[in-house]
Amino acid sequence: MTAQSPLGILDTNTLEELARVICGDDHLYYRKGYEIARFLEHAGWQRVPEYNGEYRMDWTLARLTERREEPTELERVLLRLADPREYLDELEQLPAVVTAVNAFLVYEGARLESQGGRPRLVACDPSLAHPSSQGPSELSAAMTDLISDRKMAALLQHRLDEARTCYANGAHVAAIIMLGSLLEGVMVHVVCERDASLLGSTSADKVTLDSLIKICHKARWIDADVERFCHELRKYRNFVHPRAEIREAHTPDRYTLDMCWPVVNAVLNDLATSQPKTNTPNPAIASIRPVPRPPSAARPAHRQ
Numbered sequence: 597m598t599a600q601s602p603l604g605i606l607d608t609n610t611l612e613e614l615a616r617v618i619c620g621d622d623h624l625y626y627r628k629g630y631e632i633a634r635f636l637e638h639a640g641w642q643r644v645p646e647y648n649g650e651y652r653m654d655w656t657l658a659r660l661t662e663r664r665e666e667p668t669e670l671e672r673v674l675l676r677l678a679d680p681r682e683y684l685d686e687l688e689q690l691p692a693v694v695t696a697v698n699a700f701l702v703y704e705g706a707r708l709e710s711q712g713g714r715p716r717l718v719a720c721d722p723s724l725a726h727p728s729s730q731g732p733s734e735l736s737a738a739m740t741d742l743i744s745d746r747k748m749a750a751l752l753q754h755r756l757d758e759a760r761t762c763y764a765n766g767a768h769v770a771a772i773i774m775l776g777s778l779l780e781g782v783m784v785h786v787v788c789e790r791d792a793s794l795l796g797s798t799s800a801d802k803v804t805l806d807s808l809i810k811i812c813h814k815a816r817w818i819d820a821d822v823e824r825f826c827h828e829l830r831k832y833r834n835f836v837h838p839r840a841e842i843r844e845a846h847t848p849d850r851y852t853l854d855m856c857w858p859v860v861n862a863v864l865n866d867l868a869t870s871q872p873k874t875n876t877p878n879p880a881i882a883s884i885r886p887v888p889r890p891p892s893a894a895r896p897a898h899r900q
Contacts, residue, residue: 602706602719603667603674611664613700615657617677617693624696625689632656639676641669671717674701678708678715720766742867743785752781768853769835775860776805776833779826783808786867791815805830818866825859832856 620626629647636644663669683690698707707720739749755778762771788800794811813823835841
């Protein structure tokens, strides 16, 4: 139990959903009326009235409503719902219960975590309730379409997956750092495979992301607007160094991340489109759906 609950006064609809999960049904862990009273006691509630035989949902909602202005008491209930000791006879039910709770709890700015040890309740971004229109779903270009080194392509795909995981859990700075790492990895291998001489005397291990962005633009592999916004993403990627974030006096949030995703997507699309003509066309690249570019003051009429 945290010293201070991340919960505020829960909305009436949230309480109804919570009561529904506690009661259970054909798809969630089912509790009979007297088992619900015992569940509340196991959660640490004192003076739980005896179940009187009324509808389970009505009785449970009444108990939750009585303590609506006691967030710590409601947190006890949520933590018990995610406690493996509550499901010793049917442990396989636990993941479905946690998923069901988080589906509505996110709107209250909190979520349950039950992996590795005792469950806990943590604060999260309520905007995560609407992820479908966000960037991760648009990053569809396969790394193997851009990079022939299969091992490196797999590693970079893993970086992309980690960025999605960070996004889904509200770790905005971490997601941006992973996107910057992905950008650098893709660019350095594209340069090495297409024309390593563009690196000059700098080795692939020493070249900076700033230089890679400029090289890719000068080679006409990415457009001018993409280059411009790549440099903005690069600045945020540098927040991997805490002092850089302190100097900027700005902490990236979901909106910052939402601007960074299209930048990476535009880079992948441009690099795919600018594949050397000597390569065999790949249908997967040709089918990449164009996505809106980040806002730009003036889009050039042709490649710079």
